[in-house]
Amino acid sequence: MNNCQSCGFQRKDSEKKCPQCGSFYLTIAELIAEEVAYEEKNSFLGQCKRILFSNNIKDELLVKLGQFNADLTKKGMFTIFLMIAFIFALLLSVL
Ligand SMILES: [Zn+2]
Numbered sequence: 001m002n003n004c005q006s007c008g009f010q011r012k013d014s015e016k017k018c019p020q021c022g023s024f025y026l027t028i029a030e031l032i033a034e035e036v037a038y039e040e041k042n043s044f045l046g047q048c049k050r051i052l053f054s055n056n057i058k059d060e061l062l063v064k065l066g067q068f069n070a071d072l073t074k075k076g077m078f079t080i081f082l083m084i085a086f087i088f089a090l091l092l093s094v095l
Helices: 026-042 042-052 059-070 074-094
Strands: none
Touching: 026 042, 042 059
8 A cells, every 4th residue: 555645644546636635646657657557457468477477377267268269259260260271381382
């Protein structure tokens, strides 16, 4: 938990403004940090990190896989099929 930068009043994470002195908690640096955290949370790497550091890696992975399957549209399947076909064709031309 952080304290208010102006008066030292103990702040809650949900509060944006100090109830003691009325100054806003979020500085530009904090806003950027929040943005970075949000980006990381939603990036592929961030999601991998979350899985790695979670208490139950197996469950987390299963949930992610379920989401991944749900996200796969027909277009996505077609793209993957094209990629596999392309790699296969490349392999054939080399051999
Ligand atoms: Zn304050």
